[in-house]
Amino acid sequence: MAAPRAKRADDDIEPLLAVEELRTVFYTDKEEIHAVDGIDFEVYPGETLGIVGESGSGKSVTARSIMGLIKSPGHIVGGSVRYRGENLVGKSDAELRAYRGSDIAMIFQDPMTSLNPVYTVGNQIKEALELHQDLSGSEATDEAAELLESVNIPDARRRLKSYPHEFSGGMRQRALIAMALACDPDLLICDEPTTALDVTTQAQILDLLEEIQRERDLAMIFITHDMGVIAEIADRVAVMYAGEIIERAPVEPLFADPKHPYTRGLLESIPGRNPHAARLHTIEGNVPTATGPARSCRFAPRCPKALGGCERIRPAAVPVNEGDDGNHVVSCLLYPENRSEEWRLDAHESQETIDDANNEPRTDGGHENEPADGDKPTEVTDE
């Protein structure tokens, strides 16, 4: 687990980044793809938010939406991305470039797409330093060498003269991290930065990121499909499925007691985690492409616990138990689990976000003492 420096939602600290009801749609010739379909999360200074989900769930589009890097036919059609309170959605390219230069940096899975093959690594880092920190000449060279050293590239000064293809995959990713740090960001978005690397190199890069984070009090959004990596690096986790965040929790409760059937499936698919499973357990089927806004639970067709209501009600984000502190939130009709099924269907259908104990959903309130029966998929008639 990551160092216990998570800033919780109940602390008196403003989030560095607050994403609210964010929607990003691609208008292709064939169809509309609702790649990000109304997501909410916050990132606090110095913490790591892990975003996890299968391929196609919308992780990279989320990252690119935050960075202002969505290109036509894609558009952000709703919601806000607040950085230190300032909404980045709707800002001009020039304004966004200023944020990308000094506040938010991003590293991608394949460093070769971000490194220019015809310039030396040193020149590329120096260019970033000139642009973002107004350094030039020998000052920039010194700083570039220091940055390469800080990402544990040996013989840094000589290495400045190397071209990207002369670096190994792991070294290229380190160089890219050095470039990202050249703009001295407060938030670093990492989109599968270790996926292409072998296990040993992956572990080294994760250690490096954690070390840098501690030194610089950097906040990170770490995107991966790998639950093992999440366990290693995240303080809090958002689980994505088909454009939505279906569960959010600090990393310990998410692993100890996952609530959404999808999260449970993801965790069971980690080899060695489930000693009773005779073979590697995976969830049947694929992430559906969202071709319209969600009107029901998109996981229902694959869900072992689906109720009748799941096909017609879009789950709201609710606490695991009503009255909870709101740190563990799940979008599933089985929750809050201390409420009756009838109560839950009503609450989700009225689309109230009952994010905390003070915010009761509008219902008749007549079922308070009924036991939760979330495990029994009861028949619900569609009227």
Ligand SMILES: Nc1ncnc2c1ncn2[C@@H]1O[C@H](COP(=O)(O)OP(=O)(O)OP(=O)(O)O)[C@@H](O)[C@H]1O
């Ligand atoms: N430029 C684009 N044009 C059309 N559709 C797109 C575009 N970029 C992404 N999408 C669609 O948006 C959805 C989410 O894609 P995204 O790349 O965010 O997934 P991901 O969770 O990052 O997956 P992976 O783990 O494979 O990287 C997918 O259905 C994808 O096909």
Ligand code: NI
């Ligand atoms: Ni991706």
